[in-house]
Amino acid sequence: MADLQGIVDEIYEALVPRLGEGRVADYIPQLAHVDPRKLGLAVVDVDGSVYKAGDCDETFSIQSVSKVFTLTLALGKHGENVWRRVGREPSGSSFNSIVQLENEEGKPRNPFINAGAIAISDLVLAGHTPREAIGEIVRFVQYLANDEQIAIDPAVAKSELATGYRNIALANFMRSFGRLDHPVDHVVGVYFHHCALAMTCTQLAHAGLFLAAAGRNPLTGHTVVSRERARRINALMLTCGHYDGSGDFAYRVGLPGKSGVGGGILAVAPGKASVAVWSPGLNHNGNSLLGSLALEMLAHRTGWSVFGP
Numbered sequence: 001m002a003d004l005q006g007i008v009d010e011i012y013e014a015l016v017p018r019l020g021e022g023r024v025a026d027y028i029p030q031l032a033h034v035d036p037r038k039l040g041l042a043v044v045d046v047d048g049s050v051y052k053a054g055d056c057d058e059t060f061s062i063q064s065v066s067k068v069f070t071l072t073l074a075l076g077k078h079g080e081n082v083w084r085r086v087g088r089e090p091s092g093s094s095f096n097s098i099v100q101l102e103n104e105e106g107k108p109r110n111p112f113i114n115a116g117a118i119a120i121s122d123l124v125l126a127g128h129t130p131r132e133a134i135g136e137i138v139r140f141v142q143y144l145a146n147d148e149q150i151a152i153d154p155a156v157a158k159s160e161l162a163t164g165y166r167n168i169a170l171a172n173f174m175r176s177f178g179r180l181d182h183p184v185d186h187v188v189g190v191y192f193h194h195c196a197l198a199m200t201c202t203q204l205a206h207a208g209l210f211l212a213a214a215g216r217n218p219l220t221g222h223t224v225v226s227r228e229r230a231r232r233i234n235a236l237m238l239t240c241g242h243y244d245g246s247g248d249f250a251y252r253v254g255l256p257g258k259s260g261v262g263g264g265i266l267a268v269a270p271g272k273a274s275v276a277v278w279s280p281g282l283n284h285n286g287n288s289l290l291g292s293l294a295l296e297m298l299a300h301r302t303g304w305s306v307f308g309p
């Protein structure tokens with residue numbers, strides 16, 4: 001799209017007066033101390049052109065956005081057997097909820113809530129030590145983004161573990177139903193580390209490009225997943241990627257998207273572009289307030305909603 005840079009610039013400018021809105025996650029100091037006035041946008045279209053604005057080249061903690069990449073990796077290792085371990089239904093509950101797990105005998109509703117992503121970490125661990133599994137995830141994300149600079153922030157990983165009582169409880173609860181193959185400390189170790197991946201919007205948009213381009217990264221020529229699998233991952237992002245705010249995100253933005261509590265969102269416009277936004281202030285569902293607004297404006301201006309222009 002010829003004027004995409006103009007649109008991205010306009011969105012950034014329109015949101016400047018609102019910088020600092022929302023509530024920054026404060027459960028670990030590394031997130032609590034992030035400047036709430038940050039806002040970055042990066043769009044990579046399927047021809048490989050990049051359009052960006054604001055703090056798009058500053059690293060942030062991608063947190064739950066990483067769940068898209070671990071799901072992709074687990075599907076590559078285990079195929080459709082993944083769905084024996086996690087469901088594909090929106091939860092309607094908060095990201096760290098435990099309530100549905102009891103009724104569903106320890107089977108998480110989907111791979112994007114914490115319980116589901118912890119079950120996915122267990123699958124990624126198959127045949128690996130935790131260190132190997134973490135290394136595999138990092139290399140996979142580097143390969144997706146074609147950028148070897150991408151790394152985990154060890155201080156974030158350590159703080160996640162130190163404060164991760166609820167995630168450890170979720171893992172123990174699933175283990176009590178016989179739903180994890182590996183020791184709880186190994187599983188949550190992998191989970192906390194992938195949540196601690198630090199990336200820029202530009203890197204994140206590149207990492208998601210395969211989802212916008214039918215499974216193939218057009219910049220590297222690598223086929224990451226089949227066309228069908230890319231479509232299905234997008235479907236899960238649309239229905240489950242924003243927790244109990246997924247319906248509202250679909251209504252307002254109309255794109256598959258995955259949010260993280262660090263304020264990042266990866267959104268996919270199938271056949272068009274991969275988009276990453278970052279703004280640390282969150283709304284009441286724990287999704288980036290200005291990030292969601294930026295995507296709403298982008299979808300409106302481009303007509304990219306999957307539900308029609």
Ligand code: GLN
Pocket residue numbers: 062063064065095096114160167195259260261262286
């Ligand atoms: N590391 C965070 C947690 O487990 C990830 C949650 C999120 O990004 N929504 O609580």
